[in-house]
Amino acid sequence: MVCKNSSETIKDSLDSFFRQNLPDKELIIVDGGSTDKTIDIINNYKNKNFIFETIKHLGLYESINYGIKKSTGGIIGLLHSDDVYYDNNVLNRVYENFLLDKLDAVYTDIVFINKSKKIIRKWINTEVDSIVASNGFLPPHTGLFVKKSVFDIIGYYNVNYAISSDIEFMYKLFLNKDLKKKYLNFFSARMLIGGLSTKSPISIFKSNFEVYKILKSLKVKHPIILILKKILTKIKQY
Secondary structure (H helix, E strand, C coil): CEECCCCCCHHHHHHHHHCCCCCCCCCEEEECCCCCCHHHHHHCCCCCCCEEEECCCCCHHHHHHHHHHHCCCCEEECCCCCEEECCCCHHHHHHHHHHHHCCCEEEEEEEEECCCCCEEEEECCCCCCHHHHHCCCCCCHHHEEEECCHHHHHCCCCCCCCCCHHHHHHHHHHCCCCCCEEEEEEEEEEEECCCCCCCCHHHHHHHHHHHHHHHHHCCCCCHHHHHHHHHHHHHHCC
16 A cells, blocks of 8 residues: 555545455555655554555655565555455455466456545456457456566566556556466455546546557557547446
């Protein structure tokens, strides 16, 4: 969990993690130098088992990479400080699937909520293989869980992208035919609408421009058409 000035939302995120039924879980929190009450809220959980560090000079994806490297578990998931798990059994269901099928990654459905916690959009997936990914369709990053060993194979998050490094990581994952992925048909997260890539028209433009550069670098065909397809798909989810 990476956070900065998240005092309005982080308590719900922390509670949703600690309510998970899976006993063998680990939380790494990397704070980017909060000046509000975020750190005070985190310190209220001193009786819980987690690792917390404040590192002011790291950017978003540098902080995520740092947290992944700091972790000791074999399966990695990202929980943003303004998102919550859909129910208390998410991590347990994810772990059981990894255990049974010897997977490299699983991906799930998510819902988007507004500040009143009302569901305003549902992102429901289909099976995604390398062909589907090459046509521009990826599952939501928030609903992704991967083996830690995957980062040694395809690399960590590219810090050269300020907004869409998660998109590049997803493409590298799903275009890799040697990694075993599985779609889990359930909701894993309630994601607050208005994240980094969608908080303003400028952010939307910057995000899609980064995606264009990512698709070009990965030599995916027809990048502009794929971006338009992605936008249309999101509209249909409302």
